[in-house]
Amino acid sequence: MPTTxxxxxxxxxxxxxxxxxxxxxxxxxxxxxxxTVVAVGADRDGIEGLARADRAGIPTFVRKVGQFSSRDDWDHALADSVAAFEPDLVVSAGFMKLVGEDFLGRFAGRIVNTHPALSPSFPGMHGPADALAYGVKVTGATLFVVDGGVDTGPIVAQVAVPVEDDDDTEELHERIKVAERQMLVENVGRMAREGFTITDRKVRFGA
Structure with missing residues (x-):
């Protein structure tokens, strides 16, 4: 996707x-x-993420799954809300809902998310705990372009985080989060400035 x-x-x-x-x-x-962040959306009220946006003077919107008669209706409404702000890139930053076909279709190749493990290892909600239980010596975080699977999209960037012998899940996850934030900021900036292409699952910077 070239920058426009x-x-x-x-x-x-x-x-x-x-x-x-x-x-x-x-x-x-x-x-x-x-x-520039032009809007912040959420799936619930009263969260600090929305408060951060409010303090920064950024428009917000909330679309709760329970407000809609079906998950598809919610997905359509969320997509409409996002589209109203004409984004070049949609960043899922701790968003705990899987978007559906309508959303993916409208923003295909322009949605990024992070996962607290080195994909394709340990997908799903418990990446740090699963890595610790498996006994790996290195885990980390992955930035990927969202597709229809769970943490399966083309990989933009990865960062490694060593697993210490005395780690518990919380300690390991906190270290992963620090690395994850730095990776997210660095690479979203590159995507914005340089553009990117996706060919055969390979994400390359530059138009």
């Missing part, structure tokens, strides 16, 4: 505290970063 305008427009989706969102907001404050 600068700064690139980001819509960020959150479900919780919004630490990844805050890292992106801080990065976007520098004009040389090449991107």
């Amino acid at each position: 305008r600068s700064p690139q427009r980001l819509v960020v989706l959150v479900s919780g505290s919004g630490t990844n969102l805050q890292a992106l907001l801080d990065a976007c404050a520098d004009p040389s970063y090449g991107a």
Whole structure:
């Protein structure tokens, strides 16, 4: 996807505290970063992620699954809400819902998400715990372009995090989160400034 305008427009989706969102907001404050957050969406009310957006003067919207008669209706409404802000890139930053076919179809190749493991290992909700239980010596985080699977999309970037002998899940996950935030900010910036292409699952920077 070549860059067509600068700064690139980001819509960020959150479900919780919004630490990844805050890292992106801080990065976007520098004009040389090449991107700006134009809206923040969530699947629940009263979360710190929305408060961070409010403090930054960024428009927000909430689309709860329970407000709709079906998951497809929710997916369609979420896609409409995101599309209204004309994003170049949609960033799932701790968003705890899987989007559906309508959303994926409208923003194909323009949605990125992070996973707290080195994909394709340990997909799903418990990546750090699964890595620890398996006994790996190195885990990490993955930034990928979202497709119809669970943590299966083309990989944009990965960062390794060593597993210490005395780690518990919480300690390991916290170290992964720090590396994950840095990876997210660095590579979303590159996607915005340089553009990117996806060919045979390989993501390459540059138009």
